[in-house]
Amino acid sequence: MDEPANLAQDRDRLPPLNALRNFEAVARHGSFAAAAADLHVTHWAVGKQIRLLEDWFGVPLFERRARGVQLTDEGAALLNDVSSAFERLTRGAARLRHDEFTRRVSGVVRVNALASFALCWLLPRLADFQARFPDIDVRLSTTSRKLRYIGDAFDIGIRSGHEQGAGVVSRSLMADVRLPVCSPALLRQRPIASVADLRHHALLHSASTRTSWSSWLKEAGAADLRAARHVEFEHTYLQLAAAAEGLGVALASLPLIGRDIAEGRLVCPIAAPAWRASDYTLVINADRVGDDAVVSFEKWIMASAGGAGS
Incomplete structure (x- = not known):
């Protein structure tokens, strides 16, 4: 039975899925070599898939550096979408999988x-x-x-x-990529079009992430930026809750705020630099x-x- 024409057209608009898997691995590990080891393929094979994806989109997704790679603005935006899609696919597969062994x-x-x-x-x-x-x-x-x-x-x-x-075995679970986040209401009150606009806002910290903002601002080329004020919370989850309530701008771990972004409680006003913390x-x-x-x-x-x- 022939598939509907609109389904075939939608499929033609999808980027190559294996290339997306390689892209996510490189973004998670921050290097082609580590991604190749994770996927059990060669460094050359990963590089080929990334080039294929960049050609398909027509934009660079990574900046090649002496040590590893850095997501471009377009790459950071794509990672957000790809991570969410993979997460939904994983949940859907888990719901459909009826493996008696698990029970x-x-x-x-x-x-x-x-x-x-x-x-x-x-x-x-x-x-x-x-x-x-x-x-x-x-x-x-x-x-x-x-x-x-x-x-x-x-x-x-x-x-x-x-x-x-x-006595312990340690392995990477996922990348910790961080970007500034705030509530949509706060963004409407005081727009953030560039890093410099952060000077009009309170920057939110947690006790365990005191140096994160300074590291991010240095990477953003604004190490001397003076914010309107600084507010510190004991725990990271309080910092994120404060951002959702409009108390200021937090530098958030993207894996922790997936639901908040999807449900509109938080937004990322600046797409770069996507700062990579420890996995x-x-x-x-x-x-x-x-x-x-x-x-x-x-x-x-x-x-x-x-x-x-x-």
Whole structure:
């Protein structure tokens, strides 16, 4: 049976999907070599896919640098859309996948995460895990302490940056790309057309991200910018909530604000530079690496993040 003409036309307007997968991996890792290792292909193959995608769009997506690559404005905008699309596809596939093995796995998984990551990213997705693995009990706790200081009281940890040491296995979960964000109402009151316009706004900080704004402003070429004021909150999730309420502009981790952007609570008034912080990292207790429940959670969260375990 022939497919409707409008469906065929829509398909012709789609960019090459394998190239999008390579683009997302390069953006997440910040280098062609790391993306190639993640995708189990050659550096040359990744470069070819990126060139194909750039030719298709007719714009450069990355700035090639001596050490790795940097997203262009167009690349940062595309990453936002691609990440959201991959996330929806992952959720849809999980809803349709009826693998009886997942329903036979049982046990307990103790997950220790950063509070902001738990509230903004993990909790909204946990219902999906529980639907797929109803007999696995996830016990979630939060702290920003190094996992080596909490002993063996965890099976899986989620941190910013890698943790090395005896007894843990650490791997990248997803890239932490940051941009200024604010409420649409605040943007209407005082428009932000360029980095210089931030001087009219309060910049919001959290105790764990005190240096983030200065690093971003330096990369934006505005290291000497003086904001109207600075406001600090104890936790990152309070900083993001304050931004949504119109109290100022936050430098936000894009993975944490996906729902806020999609639902219109937050907007990104400036598309560049998309500052790359340390990756969100999965840290696994080495004593629990082979446990079925832990393996199931690891594979699920890696797939949900668009990572190597998908």
